[in-house]
Amino acid sequence: MKEQVYSLQSAADSSLAERSAFIRRTYLHVAGAIAVFALLEACLISAGLGKTFVSILANTPMAWLLVMGLFIGTSYVADKFAHSQTSEGMQYFGLGLFTVAEAIVFLPIIEIANKNLPGAIDTAGYITALLVIGLTATVFISKKDFSFMGSFLKIGFLIGFGVIVCSIIFSFSLGLVFSAAMALLAAGAVLYTTSNILHQYHPGQHVAAALALFSSIALLFWYVLQIVMSFMGRD
Numbered sequence: 001m002k003e004q005v006y007s008l009q010s011a012a013d014s015s016l017a018e019r020s021a022f023i024r025r026t027y028l029h030v031a032g033a034i035a036v037f038a039l040l041e042a043c044l045i046s047a048g049l050g051k052t053f054v055s056i057l058a059n060t061p062m063a064w065l066l067v068m069g070l071f072i073g074t075s076y077v078a079d080k081f082a083h084s085q086t087s088e089g090m091q092y093f094g095l096g097l098f099t100v101a102e103a104i105v106f107l108p109i110i111e112i113a114n115k116n117l118p119g120a121i122d123t124a125g126y127i128t129a130l131l132v133i134g135l136t137a138t139v140f141i142s143k144k145d146f147s148f149m150g151s152f153l154k155i156g157f158l159i160g161f162g163v164i165v166c167s168i169i170f171s172f173s174l175g176l177v178f179s180a181a182m183a184l185l186a187a188g189a190v191l192y193t194t195s196n197i198l199h200q201y202h203p204g205q206h207v208a209a210a211l212a213l214f215s216s217i218a219l220l221f222w223y224v225l226q227i228v229m230s231f232m233g234r235d
Contacts, residue, residue, distance in 0.1 A: 014203050022203040029210030030217070033099050037218070040103035041110050050111030057108055064168050067105060074101040075215070082208040091207035098211055102218050113225060117232045124225035131224070132190055132217055139194040146195035149188055156185045176230045183223035189216040 014022070044050060057063055074097060081094025113120040139146065160182050167174050193209075193216045201209045 018203045022201070022206055022209075023197065025206035026197055026201075026209045026213070029095065029207060030214050033095060033210060033214045034217070036096075036099050037103050037106075037214075040100065041106060044103065044107055045111060045114065050107050050114075054108050054111050062168065065165065068164075071101050071105050074098065079208070079211060082211040083205065088207075095207050095211045095214075098215065102215075106218070106222065109222070109225060109229075113229055117229050120225065120228050120232050123232075124221060124228045127228070128217065128221040128224050131187055131220060135187060135191045136194050139191060139198060143198070144195070145199045146192050147199065149192045149195075153185060153188055153192055156188075160185065176227065179223050179226040179230065183220060183227060186216060186220035186223055190220055192216075 057067075078094040078098035078101065081090045081097065083091075083094075110121065113124075160178075163174065163178065166172075190213070193212045197209045197213065
């Protein structure tokens with residue numbers, strides 16, 4: 001296992017060469033995580049696990065609480081590994097663990113969209129990509145530090161999580177308005193994370209930065225897909 005101790009100097013305070021290399025590595029790792037995520041989804045769907053998962057959740061709605069709990073726990077552990085400053089192997093383990101967890105959590109919605117609404121996944125993917133490009137350009141062109149958004153995003157996601165738990169317990173539909181509000185929060189998370197890549201992470205944290213950005217992009221895709229499915233379902 002490769003061991004390396006990184007400087008704690010932020011990317012913004014590093015040399016242009018170090019900063020450019022850090023940003024390049026970060027986005028290459030994000031692209032790699034997305035590719036692995038897509039491959040895992042395809043394999044799981046092909047193996048018929050998507051149908052099994054949807055059936056279990058349809059017959060036992062409370063199972064979503066267990067899935068969410070496992071995902072949150074896995075995400076916490078993965079983030080800790082990805083932020084390891086001494087072990088590159090642990091950083092990659094964290095990113096890999098989180099990518100697998102995301103693939104499992106996304107499995108039901110991907111199965112439903114793939115079976116009932118052909119084209120919804122591609123449309124949501126294009127919209128998400130355009131939003132991410134626009135938000136990324138905003139940060140890199142303005143060079144503004146959006147770290148002030150952190151507290152607002154935490155409160156917003158905490159409220160959103162509470163509403164989701166209540167919807168599972170009391171069996172009510174969240175609807176299009178909730179998805180739109182969460183998509184807005186997710187877009188804010190992409191903006192916030194991209195800003196942190198420039199201003200908060202140090203050059204050795206490209207794996208941790210990739211995990212954080214991949215997480216925000218995946219969350220945005222989740223709610224954009226729900227919005228697209230909602231509109232296509234009305235046709």
